[in-house]
Amino acid sequence: MNLLDGVSVTREGFAMKAMVLHAYGEALRPEERPLPVPGPGEIRVRVEACAVCRTDLHLVDGELPPGPLPVVPGHEIVGIVEARGPGVAAPAIGARVGVPWLGHTCGACPYCAMQRENLCDAPLFTGYTRDGGFATHVVADAAYCFPLDSFPDPVAAAPLMCAGLIGWRTLKMAGEARRVGIYGFGAAAHLIAQLCRWQGRDFYAFTRAGDTGAQDLALSLGARWAGGSGQAPPEELDAALIFAPVGALVPLALRAVRKGGRVVCGGIHMSDIPQFPYSLLWEERQLLSVANLTRADALEFLELAPRAGIVATTTTYALEDANAALADLRAGRFHGAAVLVP
Template sequence: MGAMVLRRIGEPLAWEERPLPQPGPGEVRLRVEACAVCRTDLHVVDGELPGGPLPIVPGHEIVGRIEAAGPGVALIPGSRVGVPWLGHSCGHCPYCAEGRENLCDAPQFTGFTRDGGFATHVVADAGYAFPLESLIDPVAAAPLMCAGLIGWRSLKMAGEGRRIGLYGFGAAAHLLAQVLRWQGREVYAFTRAGDGAAQALARQLGAAWAGGSDQMPPEPLDAAILFAPVGALVPLALRAVRKGGRVVCGGIHMSDIPSFPYSILWEERQILSVANLTRADAAEFLALAPRAGVRAETTTYPLARANEALDDLRHGRFQGAAVLVP
C-alpha cells in the first residue's frame, strides 16, 4: 500500500510504501476510494494539536470499500463505509456509559492517534465504520464524514432558532447551509472580508445574507456557529445574536478568544463548544443528508498531491472541500 505520511511537524508529508495492514479483532481494512481534507488535518500537520504519535498518516473523512474483516465483525467485504475523526471509544468510562462517547476518556482519533485515510488502504474500528450504500459517489460522500457530521452536531447544539449565522463558509458551512434551507431556516453567511467567491456560493445555496465576518447581520441571529478557527470572531458573534442566543464553536482548535465586555454575554447569551461526534449523530445525519439533497462542492487531487491540497486549504484557494483520490 501507499501512504502520505507526516514524519515530523513542520515538514511536508512524504510518500511511503508499506506492507498491507491486517485488521485485528473488531476491525476492518478498507481500500480507500476518497478522503476529504479537513482543517483539522492542518492542525495536525502544523502541530497545533499536541500529543499525537509520529509518524502518522493524516486523514479522517474516509470513504472506502471493505477488503478484509477481523474476528467479530459483521460488516460484509465489498460494502462501502465511511470513517470519521472519532475512530474508537473505550465503551466503559463514565462518558461512554452516559452515551457521550464523543467525550470518551480513552479515545482514538483517525489520522491523529491512529493512521488515517491519506493512503490507498486503512484499518478502522468496525464500530466507527458507517454504512454508505445509499451514497453512490465516494468523492461527494467523503466531506460528510467530518464537515457534515460536525456541522450537524453543531446545529443540534445551536438549537431550533430560525436565523442561523455561519462564520467561515467552507466545507462544513456549505453543507450545513443546505440542511438549514431544507429545514426552512434562514442562513446568514460570514466570510473573510472581500471573499466574494465564498459569499457567492452562500447566496447560490440560498443564504438570506452574505457578508464579511466583521459586519453585523441585517437581523439579530438566533444562533451563530463558528467554523473558522479564529477566536476574535467569538465577541463579534455574541454581538450578532439576540438575547438568549447561542454562539457555538465548531472547531477542535481555535486561536485565543480576546477579552470582551460582559454586556455582550449578558441577557442569557451562551458560548458552547463542540467535541467530536457520537455514532448517533452519524446515524441521524447520514440518513438526513440524502433526503435534504446535500451535495458537497469538491475539488479533487491525486493522493500524491496531498501537500498541495493542504496548502490550498490553508490559503483558501477553493470553495467547498478538497478530496484526495488514490
C-alpha cells in the same frame, strides 16, 4: 491477492501507499508500506476518497496536542471493505463504508456510560492517534464505521464524514434557532447551510473580508445575506455557528445574536479569544463548544443528508498531491472541500 475473513494473503511485494507525517510543520512524505492485516474487531478498507479537513491542517502544523508519530492523516474516508478481522460479522466484504474522526472509545468511562462517547476519556481518533485515510488502504474499528451503500459517489460522500457530521452536531446545539449565522463558509458551512434551508431556517454567511467567491457560493445555496465577518447582519440572529478557527469571531458573533441566543464553536482548535465586555454575554446569551461526534450523530446526519439533497462542492487532488491540497486549504484557494483520490 486472496481475501478471507480474518486472513489476508498477499503477493510478495504487494504494498499500500500513504502520505505520512513524520514531524510537525513538515511536509507529508510519500511511502509504501506492507498491506495491513485487520485485527480483532477491525476491517481493512480500500480507500476510494478521503476529504481534507482543517483538522488535518491543524495536525500538520502542530496546533493540536502532540500525538504518536509517524502518522497517516485523514479522517473523512470512503472506501470498500476488503478484509475483516476476527469477530467481525458486518459490514460485508465489498460494502462501501465511511470512516470518521472518532475511531474508537473505551466504553467504560463515565462519559461512555452517559451516551456521551464524544467525550470519552480514552478515545482513538482516525488520522491523529491511529493511521487515517491519506492512503490507498486503512484499518479501522468496524464498530465505528458507517454503511454508505446508498451513497453512489465516494468523492461527494467523503466531506460528509467530518465536515457534515461535526457540522450537524454544531447545528443541533443551536437548538430551534430560526435565524442562523455561519462564520467561516468552508466545507462544514456549505453542507450545513443546505440542511438549514431544508429545515426552513434562514442562514447568514460571514466570510473573510473580500472573499466574494465564498459569499457567492453562500448566496447560491440560499443565504439571506452574505458579507464579511466584521459586518453586522441585517437582523439579529437566534444563533451563530463558528467554523473558522479564529477566536476574534467569538465577540463578533455574540454581538450579532439576540438576547438568549447561542454561539456555538464547531472546531477542534481556535486561536485565543480576545477579551470582551461582559455585556456581550449578558442577557442569557450562551457560548458553547463542540467536541468530536457520537455514532448516533452520524447515523442521524447520514439519514438526513440524502433526504435534504445535500450536495458537496469538491476539488479533487491525487493522493500524492496531499501537500498541495493542504497548502490550498491554508490559503483559501478553493471553496467547499478538497478530496484526495488514490
